[in-house]
Amino acid sequence: MTLMTVEGLGIDFGGVRAVDAVGFAVKPGEIVSVIGPNGAGKTTLFNILSGVYRPDRGRVMLDGMDVTAMAPHRLAALGLSRTFQNLQVYLQMTALENVMAGRHLAERCSVIADLLGLPASRRRTRETADIARGLLARVHLERAAEREASSLSYGALKRLEIARALAAQPRLLLLDEPAAGCNAVETEEIDALIAEIAAEGVAILLVEHDMKLVMKISNHIVVLDHGEKIAEGAPAEISQNPRVIEAYLGTQAEGGHALC
Amino acid sequence: MRLKSTLAVSALAMMAANPAAAEIRLGAVLSVTGPASFLGDPELKTLEMLVEEVNAQGGINGEEVVLIHYDDGGDANRARTFATRLVEDDEVAAVIGGSTTGVTMAVAPVFEANEIPFISLAGAVVIINPLNPWVFKTPHTDRMACESIFTDLTARGLSSIGMISGQGGFGTSMREQCIDVAGEYGIEIVADETYGPRDSDMTPQLTSIAATDGVEAVVNAGFGQGPAIVTRNFAQLGIDLPLYQSHGVASDAFIELAGDAAEGVRLPGTALLVADLLAEDDPQHAVVTAYRAAYEDRFEEPVSTFGGYAHDAFWIMAQAIESAGSTDGAAVRDAIEATTGWVGVTGEFNMSPDDHMGLDLSAFRMLEIVDGGWSIID
Amino acid sequence: MYEFLQFVSSGMTVGAVYALVALGFTLIYNASDVVNFAQGEFVMLGGMTTVFLYDAGTPLWLAAVLAVMITATVGVLLNKLAVEPARGASVVSLIIITIGASIFLRGVAQIVFDKQIHRFPAFTGEDPITVAGAAILPQSLWVLMGGAAIFGVLYLFFTRSVIGKAVLATANNRLAAKLVGINTTAMMTLSFGLSAAVGALAGVLATPITLTSYDVGGGLALKGFAAAMLGSMGVPAGALVGGLLLGLIEAMTAGYISSDYKDAAAFIVILTVLFVMPRGLFGRAVAERV
């Protein structure tokens, strides 16, 4: 039973095919990585899957339902959550509030009750705060709970964003370079965290440049180059695939991210 | 803390001006800036000039007159605040002001509630009708301006007119009054256009009026730069009809701004505009010539009808305080109501408990602009 | 038919002034992301300074040149004293600064000049030219030609001259411009000076028709801002089209529908356009980068 199926997906920007004819599938509890050189269209793909961009071609199915070009908030309601490559943390809110805001879908309250500060609304806020504290602990940020996000380190913000995405209790989690800018210890923590999340049955779609991480935790890898899928398969197959190696060697600028 | 200290600062600023012995505190709320500054500016200058003059002559009843004035910027809400300030904080004995009808109507209840005599400088008839026991006014009503124009039209055998009015309070109110009173003079308004207070081209409206069948004359209700532009556009379009302006076109500045286009324009004006044309034995000759000379000498700008309203308001108030012998509100009010046969620059005032303006149509003189100057039509 | 022509000529003349004010907004916006609500005051300063110099006996052409130079200096000072020191402030804070500047300049003008309404003579006579029954003032042609010339010269400046290209580069990407060695601070100063000069020129050209006083700036800023947004903020061609369109809509509404609601018609058109094209007539859709 697949959770998400992507077929022939494509989008153009000013005549350039940023993503073209991409297809793959994700099952619950599975970790699928999308890799490729810079500019291969990975983030664009994520933006389409999360509803931020409307694709020009192809379709996306979630649970057998066509969700192509559905608005992001409706996709979120169907259990899709994501993080961002360039961080979209709520900088002027505290770490705790960031994670609490991730609980949005679970805590629908009436505006009137919120304005009046009715007990129901305040109880809901307390409950959400408790859950959020738990999630902060899970990403080792419990001590930063009351700090404004703008004062946190880059690595902490990365983890905060994961916690916020988890707060939405997703069935499919899109992680866009969760380990970028993290040191070895932090990367290992994130590695463990991702595995743990997947073990709970959440499907994970991962964009990551750290190939060690990718090769270690992925069940399945999709390789993009110039917007097209050039290979797909288990980590062992991918690391041997000549087209993949060529794509990576062809872009020397990648430097530190070379395939290992 | 902040709230208190801010207020304390302004309190200190105002304390400096607290009542001393033997002075008459005269308040003024005027639209010195904003869209009605065309009215408020000469009004304030006139009041300041006259207060100095009176004090140089030993004040009123031996007491110095102190003028406390605020600029409402033409905003009724601000004017109301300043009215409260005049009454509660400055403890004035009498108030002149309200450059516009809107401002006047907003502040009048404050003075009524505190029984302080108030002379408004605004035109609309609603200020004195229904009668408010504490509220007077010195300008003609806009209804009288309409009547005056319509009388002249009738004399010329014209009965079908187009109107173009400013969208400000002055133009809107006069437009309504003209429409209201037109029937009594057998005048039909066949075209009715307006323009915004900051518009710079009225040719579309005038083109429409000129294209309307049967228009025999055009009447423009408004003040400020609007009438000058209307007049210029009128000439530009070569419209060959009599053009009437209102008393809002109230100074030589209009002739300067409208240039040659102003030739032949008629309007109901006050004696002030034609001071040099008045016969020596004209009852208004002395007062008009004196005010005009004093104002133009001091401020180096043409005197305006609006300053004239302030002139008359000031002297009516001053004389009332003098004859009342005190600044007791009711006594001053009664003295204002007793003003009869007093000749001001606007006309002869005959106030009464039922008439808080005291002017009649004779105060208006129909003027025509000829060779870049005023002339009187009889 | 002559009516239509008359309305067109009225709308174009008024619209040309709006277009120049809108252009002033656009020049400053491009260089600094600041929406300068003091833009109308530049028009006022141009007109009023010319009036007072002319009345003091300066020949009209010299008075006009001096007025433009003085206003450009005011523009530069506004940037140096009020906008540059506030760099890093939010866009809204910068807008409030320019609103403060507008109140300040008006306050200064009412003291330095006066509160009367003024004009100076038209450049080439007051006798209207009749074209197919429509009467057009020679000064209207001055406004239209002058406006066209300003747009033309600026177009050449931005596309042909090195400095012009540097200003454009700054507008496109400030960081990149800095990296290739463009003095972006100087470009900002230049833009403020240029924008103020354009505003002052509008004031000089239009005053014989529109008259001027210390407080004409606010209304012009409002219309100019609306025109700039209609044609997409930051696009000079948009300023031109937006300004002329606004003027024409007002004139046509006043002529054919209702003079009471001509300003309303202008804003209804703007709202309608924005509902259909959220970035204005000349705006390009930009994909969100996340």
Next chain:
Amino acid sequence: MRLSPRTWTLIILAVLIALAPVTFPSAFYFRIGALIFVNGLAVIGLVILFGYAGQISLGHAGFAGIGAYSAALMPMHLGLHPALALFAGAVLSGGLAFLIGRPILRLKGHYLAVATLGFGILVFIVLNNEAQLTGGPDGMAVEDLGLRAVSDALGLGLRTAEVWYWFMGLVLLLGAFLALNLHTSPTGRSLRSLHNSEVAARTLGVDVVRYKLTAFVISAVYASLAGSLQALLNGFVTPDVAGFLHSIEWVTMAVLGGAATVLGAVFGATILTALPQALTVFQEYEHLLLGLIIMLVMIFLPAGLLPSLGKTLRQGESI
């Protein structure tokens, strides 16, 4: 016991409102106080729209105009009690905000600014032009709300200006209470999250159109109530209440005080309401100085007065 920022803000406001009259030399100051509270109410509404949800409006005086003229017209033509007219006006404003909000709030930044500005001007034009109904630019009288009568019936022995001061003070506290509740509520978090990152909020399930609309409607109701109350306080109303300058004044109050907080809103309203009164001593230099002060504050305290002062105080403590 540790008090929440919400409780602190309410206590500070209540104490200031209660103690300020000690320094008042005359009834005029009670009017200034009441006006500060009226403006403060509208600016708190703008804080919800602008500080919480990050959406600008240059046209909220339009809603004030609807509120003010509802309070003036409904008692006259429908025989409604002014108090009811006040609420009817709020419903009308909220409903209108709901209708126009959907298309307008799709716009961003300066485009949103010009669209809201256009809306405000349209309201002003209608109020100004429909003279038969509204009295046109000269305005119209507004029926008495009857506050003084209530006060007298209760034997409070207060003057009219004082009654209004205390009444408006209570209304302001209520307005602050609601806005503060909202801040820490689920809705408030959603508003602030879409302010911080609209795209992140969307992917976390926030229906941004709906939430922007919510903030827009709430702020419109605040503005409408402020407009109604100003009209009732003055007993008179002119179309200026809906004017562009009035909108700008409120936005300036919000930004000057510090746009993100309720206390900043009241602070900004206080400064910009009281300052012109203090500046009158400078006569014709009044406007020049007002412009200068606004510029200087924004140049040197770009985050607004209250946050900047707060930061200075905190730094002072830590040293």
